[in-house]
Structure formats: C-alpha cells, structure tokens
Amino acid sequence: xxxxxxxxNNGADECYNTIKGHDIELGIxxxxxxxxxxKIISQYxxxxxxxxxxxxxxxxxxISSIDLYQSNKEGQTSKTSFNxxxxxxxxxxxxxxxxxxxxxxxxxxxxxxxxxxxxDYLFIDTEGLDEKIIRSIDLVKYKIHNICFExxxxxxxxxxLREQYNSIIEYLYRYxxxxxxxxxxxxxxxxxxSLTNHEK
Numbered sequence: 001x002x003x004x005x006x007x008x009n010n011g012a013d014e015c016y017n018t019i020k021g022h023d024i025e026l027g028i029x030x031x032x033x034x035x036x037x038x039k040i041i042s043q044y045x046x047x048x049x050x051x052x053x054x055x056x057x058x059x060x061x062x063i064s065s066i067d068l069y070q071s072n073k074e075g076q077t078s079k080t081s082f083n084x085x086x087x088x089x090x091x092x093x094x095x096x097x098x099x100x101x102x103x104x105x106x107x108x109x110x111x112x113x114x115x116x117x118x119x120d121y122l123f124i125d126t127e128g129l130d131e132k133i134i135r136s137i138d139l140v141k142y143k144i145h146n147i148c149f150e151x152x153x154x155x156x157x158x159x160x161l162r163e164q165y166n167s168i169i170e171y172l173y174r175y176x177x178x179x180x181x182x183x184x185x186x187x188x189x190x191x192x193x194s195l196t197n198h199e200k
Contacts, residue, residue, distance in 0.1 A: 002026040002116060005040040006057045006107070006133065007125040010036055011043030012146070013199035015123040024049050028114060032056040032068065032102040033080055051114070056104040059129065066104040071096050086127050108138050117142055124149040131168050147177065 003024045005015045027050040028098050044050045054067040073096040087097050088091040109132040124130045130149040
C-alpha cells in the first residue's frame, strides 16, 4: 500500500486506523508543526517505510511558504489552521493565537520527490484548504484510488455550501473518481458529510 496524508497532526486518526495492518510500501505523512513530530513517530513506530515531511502543502506553485495560525497555549499547539476564524470557533482565545510561517510545496512536487505516480489512499485534513489542494493535483499524471477529505471546513468554520460541495464532486467525477460519502468519527450534523471517500 502507498498512501499520503496531508495534515497528520499527532497521527492518531482515521488515516492510521485505515492503513494499520497493511503492508506499507510507502507512507508519507505531512505535518508542518515541529512539536507534533515526536508524537507521529511514536504513533507509527511499528509501521515500516514511513516518511515524515515537516512542511505545509500549498495549491500554488509560486508559493514556497505558508502562514498558519496556531495556538501558543500549552497543550493546544496542535490547533492550527490557515484560517484564524477556525481557531476562534474551536474555543482558542484570540490572545493565544500566533501566526507562523512554514516551508511549503505543492502535492505534485511532493509526489515527484518520491517518484510516485499512484497512491492507494490520499487523506487531506487542512482545516480549509482541502478543495484547493484537490483541484491542484495533476489527476492525469497521478492515479489516486481513494481520496478522503474533510469537507465540513471547505468554506469556513463548520459551514458547508452545498453548491461548492457538489462542484468538487463533479470535478472529481470528470477524472473517473466516483464519490461514496460516509460518516467520519466526528458527530457533525448530517449535511456536513465530514469524510468523503472517492474511489477511482
């Protein structure tokens, strides 16, 4: 199995639950926050061929760094987003929010770095950039069997526009990626469809 996760956080999530127990040929975990790296290493200590990239993913080839909003309060450093309002909606005090710049590259450049043209799974959880990142992927060059993304933040904190959701679903369909929506572990209202699984 080959997989890529963008937005690994501490590694204890749906991605880990999906890939554990499989023979991993290549695993790429992307998480820019350095304080989380040791937690990721610990979570994946029994899984071979795991690579951790301490970068952010950008949909724009012309961008080499990205500013992220992050809580500087002890125990909340994992609360990070491209959108400051996301943190405020997650009960982070504005006085505890700092803006930090992290190195970034596109998903296409990352896959090229690892000489990968096919993935079994792509997991994306970037608190707001998921749609733009998906649209930036060269889906002609790269064959991705399953794309899982958290669509509840596509247009802002816990706000999903059905028109925009349908737009990305139709976009993926053009590349032969059929969508099968299922519930994620979060208890979102029905119309959020938090994790969407796309099979090609």
